[in-house]
Amino acid sequence: xxxxxxxxxxxxxxxxxxxxxxxxxxxxxxxSVLDLAATRGDGVFETFGVRSGHPQALEAHLARxxxxxxxxxxxxxxxxxxxxxxxxxGGRLAADDFAVIKIVLxxxxxxxxxxxxxxxxxxxxxxxxxxxxxxxxxxxxxxYRHDVSSTSPWLLQGxxxxxxxxxxxxxxxxxxxxxxxAIFISSDGVVLEGPTSTVLLRRGDHLLxxxxxxxxxxxxxxxxxFEFATSRGxxxxxxxxxxADLEHADGVWLLSSVRLAAPVRSLDxxxxxxxxxxxxxxxxxxxxxxx
Amino acid sequence: xxxxxxxxxxxxxxxxxxxxxxxxxxxxxxxSVLDLAATRGDGVFETFGVRSGHPQALEAHLARxxxxxxxxxxxxxxxxxxxxxxxxxGGRLAADDFAVIKIVLxxxxxxxxxxxxxxxxxxxxxxxxxxxxxxxxxxxxxxYRHDVSSTSPWLLQGxxxxxxxxxxxxxxxxxxxxxxxAIFISSDGVVLEGPTSTVLLRRGDHLLxxxxxxxxxxxxxxxxxFEFATSRGxxxxxxxxxxADLEHADGVWLLSSVRLAAPVRSLDxxxxxxxxxxxxxxxxxxxxxxx
Numbered sequence: 001x002x003x004x005x006x007x008x009x010x011x012x013x014x015x016x017x018x019x020x021x022x023x024x025x026x027x028x029x030x031x032s033v034l035d036l037a038a039t040r041g042d043g044v045f046e047t048f049g050v051r052s053g054h055p056q057a058l059e060a061h062l063a064r065x066x067x068x069x070x071x072x073x074x075x076x077x078x079x080x081x082x083x084x085x086x087x088x089x090g091g092r093l094a095a096d097d098f099a100v101i102k103i104v105l106x107x108x109x110x111x112x113x114x115x116x117x118x119x120x121x122x123x124x125x126x127x128x129x130x131x132x133x134x135x136x137x138x139x140x141x142x143x144y145r146h147d148v149s150s151t152s153p154w155l156l157q158g159x160x161x162x163x164x165x166x167x168x169x170x171x172x173x174x175x176x177x178x179x180x181x182a183i184f185i186s187s188d189g190v191v192l193e194g195p196t197s198t199v200l201l202r203r204g205d206h207l208l209x210x211x212x213x214x215x216x217x218x219x220x221x222x223x224x225x226f227e228f229a230t231s232r233g234x235x236x237x238x239x240x241x242x243x244a245d246l247e248h249a250d251g252v253w254l255l256s257s258v259r260l261a262a263p264v265r266s267l268d269x270x271x272x273x274x275x276x277x278x279x280x281x282x283x284x285x286x287x288x289x290x291x
Numbered sequence: 292x293x294x295x296x297x298x299x300x301x302x303x304x305x306x307x308x309x310x311x312x313x314x315x316x317x318x319x320x321x322x323s324v325l326d327l328a329a330t331r332g333d334g335v336f337e338t339f340g341v342r343s344g345h346p347q348a349l350e351a352h353l354a355r356x357x358x359x360x361x362x363x364x365x366x367x368x369x370x371x372x373x374x375x376x377x378x379x380x381g382g383r384l385a386a387d388d389f390a391v392i393k394i395v396l397x398x399x400x401x402x403x404x405x406x407x408x409x410x411x412x413x414x415x416x417x418x419x420x421x422x423x424x425x426x427x428x429x430x431x432x433x434x435y436r437h438d439v440s441s442t443s444p445w446l447l448q449g450x451x452x453x454x455x456x457x458x459x460x461x462x463x464x465x466x467x468x469x470x471x472x473a474i475f476i477s478s479d480g481v482v483l484e485g486p487t488s489t490v491l492l493r494r495g496d497h498l499l500x501x502x503x504x505x506x507x508x509x510x511x512x513x514x515x516x517f518e519f520a521t522s523r524g525x526x527x528x529x530x531x532x533x534x535a536d537l538e539h540a541d542g543v544w545l546l547s548s549v550r551l552a553a554p555v556r557s558l559d560x561x562x563x564x565x566x567x568x569x570x571x572x573x574x575x576x577x578x579x580x581x582x
Contacts, residue, residue, distance in 0.1 A: 010324060026323075026324070026325070028320075028323075029319075029320040029321050029322050029323055030320050030322075030323065030324050031320050031321075031322040031323070031324055031326070031329055032317075032319075032320055032321065032322070033301060033317070033321050033322055033395070033409050033411055034317070034411070035322070035329065036459075037328075037329040037330075038322055038326065038328040038329040038395070038397070038453070039328075039336070039393070039395065039453065039455075040332070040453065040455040040456065040458075040459055041331070041332025041452075041453050041454040041455055041456050042455065042456050042459050043456075045330070071460075072456065072460060073463055102330070104324070104329075104330065106329070118324050120324055120325070140443070140445060141439075141442065141443045141446075142446075143434065143435045143436070143439045143443050143446045144434045144435070144478075145434070145478060148432075148434045151432065152431070152432045152434050153464075154431060154457065154460040154461045154463070154464040155432075155433075155434045155457055155460075156456055156457055156460050159456075161332075161456040162329070162330060162331065162332050162454075162456065163332040163453075163454030163455060163456035163457065164330075164331040164332055164333065164454060165331065165332050165333050165334075165363065165447055165450075165452040165453065165454035166445065166446055166447055166454065167331075168327075168331055168333050169362075169363060169445040169446075169447050170445045172364055172445070173444075173445040187435075187436060187478070
């Protein structure tokens with residue numbers, strides 16, 4: 001290992017290696033064009049922040065990773081192996097910076113019946129302006145009814161899959177509308193989630209997030225936010241919010257593992273109040289958390 | 292080039308190469324783990340049959356490839372380059388066999404702003420049993436209304452993207468139900484398409500396929516089927532079929548570029564008539580076509 005802190009770090013799961021994984025040069029090709037990650041988006045992933053070498057909310061991310069894999073009938077290598085590999089990658093990243101690790105499990109090379117797994121770590125992009133100034137958000141139809149997870153599990157809503165083309169298309173549509181990000185609503189008008197974030201709203205001393213029975217991801221950052229809220233004397237809960245609920249909220253945020261909490265300052269052009277002090281405290285809490 | 296016919300052939304687009312592409316060893320990794328094909332399913336593809344070195348319905352596939360790329364705001368290298376690369380890959384495949392070429396364009400390595408493109412050819416899998424004996428099909432909800440393409444283009448219905456996790460999950464759900472394949476219906480009851488195929492139904496002397504305004508792919512094989520039907524004196528058309536229309540049809544097929552035409556012999560366990568003579572003639576037509 002070089003004494004120089006690397007810009008990015010790649011580790012690949014390898015059942016033949018005594019550790020179960022090995023480091024590789026992130027600048028060189030590592031995947032077959034026949035890998036179902038690349039040809040079918042057929043796999044799952046997690047992304048989390050790494051603060052001073054400590055992965056944040058690691059157990060929540062690993063638990064969701066395993067649930068996502070189960071939704072896709074994907075065999076997951078033991079979580080203990082992923083945990084060790086995450087810590088090894090985290091150990092190679094710069095200790096002083098805020099870094100990000102992505103872990104990916106795909107169904108592997110077509111016909112080979114052996115999953116492919118990798119971990120990639122790097123310095124996190126700078127989201128400080130979004131956290132302080134807030135973001136403009138467009139509301140977009142996700143096309144699904146709010147109850148589609150229970151009626152049609154093959155739609156994989158609730159699994160964090162590699163099939164993110166719709167999520168990235170929604171972000172491009174938001175930019176086309178002059179916004180920075182998007183919030184999806186169900187075809188029957190329930191607020192769901194952002195393409196890469198969980199929605200949080202505040203109404204007086206109550207923090208709310210969309211109910212987990214909805215076709216959304218179980219937000220790992222949202223758990224940390226609710227802990228913070230409770231410590232500040234706020235109550236928390238889950239609901240089926242509407243766009244009107246967002247418009248009349250005392251604050252709306254998009255939560256994610258690396259941008260942490262971005263206050264929404266407008267929704268389809270209509271202003272939303274931004275509480276700078278509360279947001280700063282929330283971001284500081286998320287930034288410093290270890291577990 | 293070896294005089295031995297290779298089992299599979301890989302070519303990678305390369306703007307620095309005088310040809311615009313170069314051959315590579317398909318057994319070696321060619322993709323970065325940072326390629327958005329692998330991390331976001333953010334790209335488009337086409338798959339087509341190659342008969343005696345001649346790619347089938349190539350122009351229809353290239354046109355759809357370009358439309359899919361446009362839906363994703365992806366810059367497409369010139370179709371002429373793809374055409375030349377396809378013919379070069381086809382020329383290296385075994386001339387006597389039925390082969391398949393997949394062409395893929397991804398948004399490329401995150402942040403690099405340069406798309407990745409590749410072509411992979413190999414001998415086609417043997418689908419003769421599905422073509423002659425027929426397939427059992429399960430009907431599955433696609434979750435979207437029939438008009439979602441016009442209301443919500445960011446859902447990318449109609450684009451052949453690499454984000455196929457739902458398609459493969461639907462096929463696994465079909466197998467779980469004891470079927471071989473699936474037909475998607477819209478949340479409001481309109482028959483759409485299979486996860487990797489176009490639906491065709493026959494009513495007397497009339498062949499029908501779901502209307503292109505629906506959230507489905509513009510089937511390239513379906514065009515060839517309609518030409519065949521016209522040559523046999525059948526009329527053809529587009530409609531908004533229901534499951535009842537399939538159940539009362541004189542025949543239902545799933546059309547695709549490599550399996551060609553697979554007659555549906557049962558739908559959710561209810562038998563559907565299979566016309567062996569018509570199917571054999573249709574498959575022979577599709578198998579032998581050049582253009």
